[in-house]
Amino acid sequence: MNKPPPKTSEEKEPFIPYVEEENYPESLKPLLGPYVERMGFLPNALKLYMHRPEIAKTLFALNSNVMRDxxxxxxxxxxxxxxxxxxxxxGCMY
Incomplete structure (x- = not known):
């Protein structure tokens, strides 16, 4: 089985800009703490979810239900x- 080539760890400019921390919806901030505590940072995918708070809440709930059921x-x-x-x-870096 051929492995895909490793992906670079340096990200170029994202196609969709990440939401900056100061612009995170207040309703989601309490949900982000556990990710930062566990990983030491907030993954870029979660920064993208901040564009759609209602979807982010659903995805966070799904993750919680899968991991803590x-x-x-x-x-x-x-x-x-x-x-x-x-x-x-x-090939994910984290």
């Missing part, structure tokens, strides 16, 4: 490992 047979640590593995094989 008490009825799940997979623990959160394994889910994170699977996410990391999927990111790596797809």
């Amino acid at each position: 008490p009825s799940s047979t997979l623990d959160q640590q394994l889910k994170r490992k699977l996410g990391t593995f999927a990111s790596k094989i797809n």
Whole structure:
């Protein structure tokens, strides 16, 4: 199986500009803290979601439900490992 070439870690200008932190919707700011605490930064994809707060809230809720569902047979640590593995094989930097 051929691996795709590694992607560069330096991003050029994004096609859609990221929302600057001072412009994040107030209603979403409390939801962003856990991402920054866990990762040390806010991923660019989440910065894009700030353009559409109603979609961002839905995606954050989906993530929370998948990762923290008490009825799940997979623990959160394994889910994170699977996410990391999927990111790596797809050339994602984080």
